[in-house]
Amino acid sequence: MAGDKIFDDELLSRCMSCGFCLPSCPTYRLTGEEASSPRGRITLMRAVQEDRLDVTDPTVLAQSEFCLGCRACEPVCPAGVQYGQLLEQWRDTEWQGRRRPLLARGLLAMMSFVGMVGITLLGLVRRAAVTRRGTEAEPHLMLGCVERVLYPKVSRSARRLVPALRAPAVQGCCGALHAHNGESERGRRLARRLGRRLPGTIVTTSGGCSAHLTAELGADRVVEFSAWIAAGNGPDPAQLRAIMLDENGEPLPPHASGGRPARIGLQDSCHLRNAVGVWREPRELIARLGEYVEVPDAGGCCGAAGSYSVLRPADSRAVLAPKLDALAGLDLDYLAVVNPGCYRQLAGALKGSRTRVVHLAELLATAAPS
Numbered sequence: 300m301a302g303d304k305i306f307d308d309e310l311l312s313r314c315m316s317c318g319f320c321l322p323s324c325p326t327y328r329l330t331g332e333e334a335s336s337p338r339g340r341i342t343l344m345r346a347v348q349e350d351r352l353d354v355t356d357p358t359v360l361a362q363s364e365f366c367l368g369c370r371a372c373e374p375v376c377p378a379g380v381q382y383g384q385l386l387e388q389w390r391d392t393e394w395q396g397r398r399r400p401l402l403a404r405g406l407l408a409m410m411s412f413v414g415m416v417g418i419t420l421l422g423l424v425r426r427a428a429v430t431r432r433g434t435e436a437e438p439h440l441m442l443g444c445v446e447r448v449l450y451p452k453v454s455r456s457a458r459r460l461v462p463a464l465r466a467p468a469v470q471g472c473c474g475a476l477h478a479h480n481g482e483s484e485r486g487r488r489l490a491r492r493l494g495r496r497l498p499g500t501i502v503t504t505s506g507g508c509s510a511h512l513t514a515e516l517g518a519d520r521v522v523e524f525s526a527w528i529a530a531g532n533g534p535d536p537a538q539l540r541a542i543m544l545d546e547n548g549e550p551l552p553p554h555a556s557g558g559r560p561a562r563i564g565l566q567d568s569c570h571l572r573n574a575v576g577v578w579r580e581p582r583e584l585i586a587r588l589g590e591y592v593e594v595p596d597a598g599g600c601c602g603a604a605g606s607y608s609v610l611r612p613a614d615s616r617a618v619l620a621p622k623l624d625a626l627a628g629l630d631l632d633y634l635a636v637v638n639p640g641c642y643r644q645l646a647g648a649l650k651g652s653r654t655r656v657v658h659l660a661e662l663l664a665t666a667a668p669s
Contacts, residue, residue: 305344305347305348305354305388305389305391305392306344306347306348306385306388306389307384307385307388308348310380310381310384310385310388311341311344311345311348311385313378313379313380313381314338314341314376314378314380315377315378316338316341316342317338317377317378318336318338319375319376319377320336320337320338320372320375320376320380320382321336321337321338322375323371323372323374323375323599324336324337324371324372325367325369325371325599325600325602325618326365326366326367326614326618327339329614329617329618334358334362335362335365337372337376337380337382339362340362340363340366340386340389341380341382341385343358343359343362344385344389346359347359347389354392354393354398355398359393360393360398363386363389363390363393363394364400364610364611365611365614366386367569367600367602367604367607367618368383368386368479368604368605368607369569369570369573369600369604370382370383370569370570370573370574371569371573371598371599371600373573373574374572374573383574386479387478387479387483388483390479390480390481390483391481391482391483391484393481394480394481395481399480399481400610402606402609402610403480403481403606403610406476406480406606406609407476407477407480407482410444410472410476410477415444415471415472418444418447418448419447419468419469419470421447421448422442422447422448422451422468423468425447425448425451426451426455427442427446427447427451427454427455427466428440428442428451428454428455428457428458428464428466429442429466429467429468430458430464430465430466430467431465431467432465432467432496432497432498433465433467433498433499434498434499435498435499436499437463437464437465437499438461438463438464438465438499438500438501438502438527438532439464439465439466439467439497439498439499439500439501439502440454440457440458440464440465440466440502440503440504441470441473441493441497441501441502441503441504441505441508441512442454442466442468442470443473443503443504443505443508443639444472444473444476445505445639445640445643446504446505446639449639449642449643450639450642450658452658452661453504453639453658453660453661454466454504456658456660456661456663456664457502457504457524457660457664459664459667460528460533460534460660460663460664460667461528461532461533461534464502465497467496467497469496470493470496470497471489471492471493471496472489472493473489473490473493473508473511473512474486474487474488474489474490474493474511474515475507475508475510475511475512475605476605476606477489478511479605479606480605480606486511486515487515490511490512490514490515490516491515491516493512494512494515494516494520499520500520500521500522501516501520501521501522502522502523502524502527503521503522503523503524504523504524504637504658504660505568505637505638505639506523506567506568506569506570506571506572506575506577506637506638506641507568507570507571507605507638507640509521509522509523509568509570509571509575509577510570510571510574510575511570513574513575514574518575523571523575523577523580523637524637524659524660525577525580525581525584525637525659526577526580528580528584528663529580529583529584534663534667534668536583536584536587537587538667538668539584539587539588539663539666539667539668540553540666540667540668541560541561541587541588541589541666542560542561542563542588542589542633542662542665542666543555543557543558543559543560543561544558544559544560544561544632545557545558548632548653550665553669560589560590561588561589561590561632561633562589562590562592562629562630562631562632562633563585563588563589563590563591563592563631563632563633563634563635563662564591564592564593564594564597564626564629564631564633564634564635565581565582565585565591565593565594565597565634565635565636565637565659566594566597566601566622566634566635566636566641566645567581567597567598567637568636568637568638568641569598569600569604570638571637571638572598573598578598581635581637581659584659584663585635585659585662587666588662588663588665588666589632589633592629592631594622594625594626594629594631594634595625596621596622596625599622600618601618601619601622601641601644601645602614602615602616602617602618602619602622602644603615603638603640603641603643603644603645604640605640608640608643608644615644619644619648623648623649626649626654629654631654632653632654632655633654633655633656633657633662634649634654634655634656634657635657635658635659635662636656636657636658636659637658637659639658642656642658
């Protein structure tokens with residue numbers, strides 16, 4: 300198959316092959332192989348674009364699947380290569396028909412109209428925060444497909460902090476999953492539809508959704524929850540109380556005396572940090588809640604990467620392993636996350652340890668004045 304028009308030539312030509320991206324790439328760290336790096340993958344893209352390789356080439360297909368899409372290569376690139384866009388263009392062509400991983404086909408089928416009706420109903424059963432639809436003057440909380448089903452307490456915590464947030468039940472998918480799995484045009488259409496359903500400012504508690512919606516609807520309409528709170532929307536950060544723990548590590552009531560401050564770390568959301576640039580705000584908020592502990596390589600991917608942990612569980616665990624080693628030595632009480640994929644990945648991996656994985660909105664709700 301000819302490679303004409305698969306990639307935007309201007310995007311593809313930006314890469315200078317300097318290699319600054321290599322140390323930041325999780326799959327290059329695993330293998331040490333050039334083909335598993337952003338620079339190596341762009342070399343493959345160029346070969347496809349110039350018809351020197353076919354999209355059915357086994358190496359081309361394997362590398363399009365092996366990449367996590369974390370975009371850690373973008374902030375360190377001196378040429379400003381927008382790798383995330385190139386990856387979406389690659390998978391739009393590469394992941395069609397039987398070449399799309401079987402589980403990815405299943406996930407996208409689940410996000411059909413019938414599937415979204417089921418997700419909405421499950422969210423209601425699990426009591427995600429649902430309100431009437433508001434006006435353009437009122438901020439709207441995006442419930443998220445995964446979060447409303449697996450972690451409805453996140454949206455409840457967000458509304459407890461800011462009761463003015465509107466959260467209508469009928470929202471649909473933001474399209475990030477589609478954009479990352481070979482259906483970028485459909486992903487854009489879904490983002491625009493969500494924008495019409497949630498008028499005015501859209502507040503998200505999911506880093507991945509936030510990045511996709513920001514790209515499609517603009518930063519003037521979409522804002523991630525921690526950045527929104529830090530900007531003065533919601534409780535005054537100065538009034539947040541420190542989370543104090545007793546000798547067993549259990550939270551003390553708000554007015555109890557004694558105890559020690561909770562030790563709290565943060566795992567960044569890759570897309571939130573690398574694509575939106577939000578990383579400072581959650582740290583500043585956590586520092587008000589307890590003893591902030593920087594997790595080594597917190598900006599590095601945890602291996603969740605959207606659907607990656609489902610599609611490639613062994614590689615996902617291999618990416619996660621060094622992070623777990625680093626966490627083992629930190630003696631944290633809480634590890635805060637800002638994305639449901641990271642939540643699922645780390646809560647499962649740390650189950651049974653004394654470190655509790657929580658969304659930052661939950662911690663803020665715990666520390667907010669009653």
